[in-house]
Amino acid sequence: MDDGARVGKGTKIWHFCHISSDVEIGENSSLGQNCFVAPGVRIGSNVKIQNNVSIYGGTVIEDDVFLGPSCVLTNVSNPRSQVSRRMVYEPTLIRRGATVGANATIVCGVELGRYTFVAAGAVVTRTTGDYALVRGVPAKQRGWMSRHGHALDFSDEGVGICRESGLKYQLNDAGLVRCLDIEEEQSLPDHLSVGQQAYSEYRSEPTKSRE
Secondary structure: OOOOOEEOOOOEEOOOOEEOOOOEEOOOOEEOOOOEEOOOOEEOOOOEEOOOOEEOOOEEEOOOOEEOOOOEEOOOOOOEOOEOOHHHOOOEEEOOOOEEOOOOEEOOOOEEOOOOEEOOOOEEOOOOOOOEEEEOOOOEEEEEEOOOOOEOOOOOOOEEEOOOOOOEEEEOOOOOEEEOOOOOOOOOOHHHOOOOOOHHHHHHOOOOOOO
16 A cells, blocks of 8 residues: 555455555445555445456546456546556546446446446446446446346336335436435445345246336
């Protein structure tokens, strides 16, 4: 850790990591092995960063974000070794609760909306909406995901129910998704913050009734 880095209580940093000066990391976050955090980066609380992730200048990561193994963040769209662009890094904002899958690439200058879910191996080149599920190269939106990471199917009234938590979500006429039971900035209650079944078990269950 370089002088000037600030790390919150309960945060764990594993082997072979380099945390640069003027970095701020919140409480109860974790960085796996072989991670690099560049000067000026801001990382919130309860952020989970898996092995082999480099986070470059211009990046802001809010609370409760998950960055999967070997995912890639950038900060210059047109890099050239002969041209220094240190003064014009393009910002990337990853909003609260977003997930970036293993080996996915986030091209700089975009915002990942709250609880966005980026599939493994995707290449994100544009801003995403809250709760969006994006996948592919380049990534396109393929649906919506709940806070618990389950695809949402919406009724004719625009209401979807998470298979795991039972929380209800509303898709409005403007294409925005909001949770009806918990505010987006509110933490999950304790009984909903620990998984009880593997994802494959939920997929094999019959679809729950919609209201």
